[in-house]
Amino acid sequence: MVEQLASVVATETNGVWLTTTPVTSCNACNVSDECGTGIVAKTLTPRQHRFFVTTELRLLPGEQVKIAVSEQNLVQAALMVYFLPLVLMLIASLVASHSLQLAEGWVMLAALFGASLGFLFARRFGQWQQQKSEQIHILQILPQLALQQT
Structure with missing residues (x-):
């Protein structure tokens, strides 16, 4: 603790x-x-x-x-806030550049969208965790x- x-x-x-x-x-x-x-x-x-x-x-x-x-809650929160947006940013940029073969500007916008989506998921997860248990x-x-x- x-x-x-x-x-x-x-x-x-x-x-x-x-x-x-x-x-x-x-x-x-x-x-x-x-x-x-x-x-x-x-x-x-x-x-x-x-x-x-x-x-x-x-x-x-x-x-x-x-x-x-608890340490578990802190580690889980850190993963949600730091790791999830980073992973979604990388996935979005890879999909935009390799699968869709978009121009560099669109790849950057896709990366920004992926990171924003990760922060949104982290916020929703935090609100859900707060309601679920103290x-x-x-x-x-x-x-x-x-x-x-x-």
Whole structure:
């Protein structure tokens, strides 16, 4: 299981809305402000992810929880998002160039269509997986520390 800390943003009758802040390796480097990769990672990485988790636990906004996702679900999602569009792009371009013997511009359009179809399938599969079973589990509620100034 891959674990992450999350904050409760809002509650509903059947679950809670959580946010997590993505952890990147570029934040730990000393030269991340001058490095091109670090600058791109900070620019393109979303600041927070927000998602809904079905739970019977009674949580309050502001509470911290530890959540977990199985490695199998992460690998499956990565294959769907990265591998499927690539394979469909290659198949579409091979069919367009060899079987249909189209011009290079049409082959590029077929490759773009295949990749887009792969991303569409990945999105639909992700929505279907999310409805089929809950992927994210709340492992524990973290204790709140209250600091008082004297």
